[in-house]
Amino acid sequence: MSAESPEANRRILRRPEVETRCGFKHAHLYKLIDEGKFPRPVRIGVRAVGWDSVEVDQWIADQLQRRT
Numbered sequence: 007m008s009a010e011s012p013e014a015n016r017r018i019l020r021r022p023e024v025e026t027r028c029g030f031k032h033a034h035l036y037k038l039i040d041e042g043k044f045p046r047p048v049r050i051g052v053r054a055v056g057w058d059s060v061e062v063d064q065w066i067a068d069q070l071q072r073r074t
Contacts, residue, residue, distance in 0.1 A: 018048070018056035027062060 025031060030038070038044035045065055047055035 013060065015059065017059045018050055019059050019062060020054075020056050021047075024057050024062055027066065 019027070021032060021035070025035065028035065028044075035044060039046055045057055045061035047057050050056045
């Protein structure tokens with residue numbers, strides 16, 4: 007992996023950071039997940055979930071691409 011690949015910086019994002027990156031609050035975020043329009047979170051503990059940063063970044067890139 008090169009230092010510039012998205013895989014090199016892959017990490018688990020918690021919901022507040024996902025909300026900040028996407029500009030959505032949790033209700034809308036979970037609505038998009040239920041509709042299959044946003045990446046599903048992964049379980050990271052008994053009561054904790056997070057999102058793959060690469061998947062979230064790709065979703066954002068796809069949304070921006072659709073605008074052009």
